[in-house]
Amino acid sequence: MKPISRAALLVAAALLSACGGGDGTGSAAPGPGVLTVTLDNPNAGDRALVLTLSGPAAVTDVQPAVATNVVYTRTQGTTTRVAVFGTIADGALLQVSVPDAGRAGEYSATVQEAADAGNAARGSVSGYSATVKRGS
Amino acid sequence: MPRISISRSRFRAALALAAAALAAWAAMPGSVPGETRTGTLNVVWQTRGTENALAAVNLFLVDARGDATELDATHADLEPFGGMLRLNGRRVSVTGDLAPAGAGRAVPRLRVHAIQPLDGPRLSVSYVNQHGPRTYVTLLCRFPNMAAADPHPASVYEKWMGSAYPGLEHYWRESSEDRVDLTTQVVGPFVLPRASGDYMNSSGTANLGMLIQDCTGAADASVDFTQYAGINMQFNSPLDNSSWGGSWNLTIDGQTRRFATTWMASWATQSTYAHETGHSLGLPHSSGPYDATYDSRWDVMSGGGSTDAGTRVAPHTIAFHKDLLGWIPAARKYVLATSGTATLDLVRDAVPTSAGYQMVQIQTGTGTGTFYTVEARRYAGYDAVGRIPGEAVVIHRVNLNDDVPAKVVDPDNNGNPNDAGAMWVPGETFTDFQNGVRVRVLEATADGFRVEVSTEGNVTVTSDAVLAPGMMGAPYAFQLAASNAEAGIWSVSAGQLPKGLTLVSTGRIEGTPAKAGSYAFTVLVTTPNGFGKRDVRIEVAEPQLAQDAVVNHLLGGGTLTQAQSAYLDLQGNANGRLDVGDVRAWLLARNLPAGQ
Numbered sequence: 022m023k024p025i026s027r028a029a030l031l032v033a034a035a036l037l038s039a040c041g042g043g044d045g046t047g048s049a050a051p052g053p054g055v056l057t058v059t060l061d062n063p064n065a066g067d068r069a070l071v072l073t074l075s076g077p078a079a080v081t082d083v084q085p086a087v088a089t090n091v092v093y094t095r096t097q098g099t100t101t102r103v104a105v106f107g108t109i110a111d112g113a114l115l116q117v118s119v120p121d122a123g124r125a126g127e128y129s130a131t132v133q134e135a136a137d138a139g140n141a142a143r144g145s146v147s148g149y150s151a152t153v154k155r156g157s
Numbered sequence: 158m159p160r161i162s163i164s165r166s167r168f169r170a171a172l173a174l175a176a177a178a179l180a181a182w183a184a185m186p187g188s189v190p191g192e193t194r195t196g197t198l199n200v201v202w203q204t205r206g207t208e209n210a211l212a213a214v215n216l217f218l219v220d221a222r223g224d225a226t227e228l229d230a231t232h233a234d235l236e237p238f239g240g241m242l243r244l245n246g247r248r249v250s251v252t253g254d255l256a257p258a259g260a261g262r263a264v265p266r267l268r269v270h271a272i273q274p275l276d277g278p279r280l281s282v283s284y285v286n287q288h289g290p291r292t293y294v295t296l297l298c299r300f301p302n303m304a305a306a307d308p309h310p311a312s313v314y315e316k317w318m319g320s321a322y323p324g325l326e327h328y329w330r331e332s333s334e335d336r337v338d339l340t341t342q343v344v345g346p347f348v349l350p351r352a353s354g355d356y357m358n359s360s361g362t363a364n365l366g367m368l369i370q371d372c373t374g375a376a377d378a379s380v381d382f383t384q385y386a387g388i389n390m391q392f393n394s395p396l397d398n399s400s401w402g403g404s405w406n407l408t409i410d411g412q413t414r415r416f417a418t419t420w421m422a423s424w425a426t427q428s429t430y431a432h433e434t435g436h437s438l439g440l441p442h443s444s445g446p447y448d449a450t451y452d453s454r455w456d457v458m459s460g461g462g463s464t465d466a467g468t469r470v471a472p473h474t475i476a477f478h479k480d481l482l483g484w485i486p487a488a489r490k491y492v493l494a495t496s497g498t499a500t501l502d503l504v505r506d507a508v509p510t511s512a513g514y515q516m517v518q519i520q521t522g523t524g525t526g527t528f529y530t531v532e533a534r535r536y537a538g539y540d541a542v543g544r545i546p547g548e549a550v551v552i553h554r555v556n557l558n559d560d561v562p563a564k565v566v567d568p569d570n571n572g573n574p575n576d577a578g579a580m581w582v583p584g585e586t587f588t589d590f591q592n593g594v595r596v597r598v599l600e601a602t603a604d605g606f607r608v609e610v611s612t613e614g615n616v617t618v619t620s621d622a623v624l625a626p627g628m629m630g631a632p633y634a635f636q637l638a639a640s641n642a643e644a645g646i647w648s649v650s651a652g653q654l655p656k657g658l659t660l661v662s663t664g665r666i667e668g669t670p671a672k673a674g675s676y677a678f679t680v681l682v683t684t685p686n687g688f689g690k691r692d693v694r695i696e697v698a699e700p701q702l703a704q705d706a707v708v709n710h711l712l713g714g715g716t717l718t719q720a721q722s723a724y725l726d727l728q729g730n731a732n733g734r735l736d737v738g739d740v741r742a743w744l745l746a747r748n749l750p751a752g753q
Contacts (some may be wrong), residue, residue: 091751095712102712107752136738
């Protein structure tokens, strides 16, 4: 685990463009690609969050969608737990590289816990939702 | 000094009747919530005429125009600023619920919610300025509806104020060892503009603000008040069967300032004057430990006095009060540390000779506001035969946050702080097992007593001074040990254990340290036959953790021990489990990447 830089994200995005990208429907041809995890956050002011990514194959890379954020990951089998620190707001949260972007619809993300700017843990994450779609 | 009190202290009443008062206040028509007023806080003490019970201590906020607002405050309101004694004379801003004047109240009353001192933290002016010349004026003020005479001829008051025994100038010179020169001029008579009944509130207490405004107003044409630090007002009625002493802010003769002030009832004697001028210097009451303000004959600021020279003459005030006024040099005050023993000579409180200590102060508890004072009382000067209860060592227990801070230690608990139970003579030992304090009177000396004071006791705590170190988040246990103390009961007598640890009565320190640091404290063990103390220390460290290990654990790697996980929670949000908020706190504290 180590924080992953924005530069790596840009490289991944460039490669994706070279491959022609996708329309987010998961109907593209098989092959490596990038998925976007989008967060719907009921709370303003969150500064930390943990979520679980699951899918048909282990993700190969996770990058923050917001340049000033930092992520830490741990993968076990086809499940990856991700800790995100920084500004946790509605919208794109992560860019996830997968070995087969054609199977984007089989990936899911679940928020496990969150904390506010004072480091107090949110009592419940039932109002949080995260969706995974193809494309950067 | 005649004395009574039929009214209990404002503070005690506030505590005892809080619920009823709150309900009554809420129902009071015309109450203005959230009112803020600014002025000088003046403490005025009551001296009642004929009954020995608790006397009132009134707080007034007096603004630059001399308008007063009575404050309804509790100890909790005043404690953050050192209590009543430390706030006396300070400019403050007070916010609370205001009951306007009228409906039986001569002055508005503010139930205090918040106090904000406006000048810097310091002792009251009362306690730093009682040296050198202090010139008072005594105004003979008459009510027009009373007999056209003063209670005594002016010549009597001049004698009571004078520089020869038993005059106040003589009295305070002796009491302060010539540090203060309180001279007084007697002037009058002056006729007040209103009848005596007009100066009474419906509750039966005197309207102090109206009395001082009218008495000084009547005298203004004859008196240049810029020449005086204090104002005594001698009235020709019993007032509310009380005399009062303290301070007041007045605008007069082109000046607005605080005056030392007394309001004297017709029955006042020399000892009443000494008592009230003591209040005007800032002194509180002292007493025995029985909730009766005037029961101690050891102090002019309680019930001390005896008949002589045609009046009732005051004894000295106690050493604690002299120390408050700065009249005991540091070199003659022995302060005993939380753990120590000393043998020393105490010289008498009255007219002390040049060698020896004038008082001992022994700290108790975990704060600086509670302590014992030890003083020697021998017959000399105003501490004449028959004026004080006897020749002995006298011990007071002091709580600076109490409206009667110093109370005579009287372990026989018989209601009389003036008998043998409160007089410590050679061969006797006072022991406070709970606080680990011992005072032995060894022998009488020519002008006092030789005493041994100790906070160490006769039981030896054998544990090392540096106890086993602790680690934040890791369970801690340590058993204290002492010789000859198998049945001892252990406690902390000073300082503080690390947060998260407790000392149980068997001597076991246990718990989970919640904060890193060095913690010094004093342990006390008491047994049926004595006690022992030791200053000890526990160092609490933080575990050193690798970033990978911490983040991996958060993400389910499970590489940390339970203690390390508990530590992360304690330094984070301390909600009993390790979560992402704790890890963020830990990363930020070490300047590790945690986003923006």
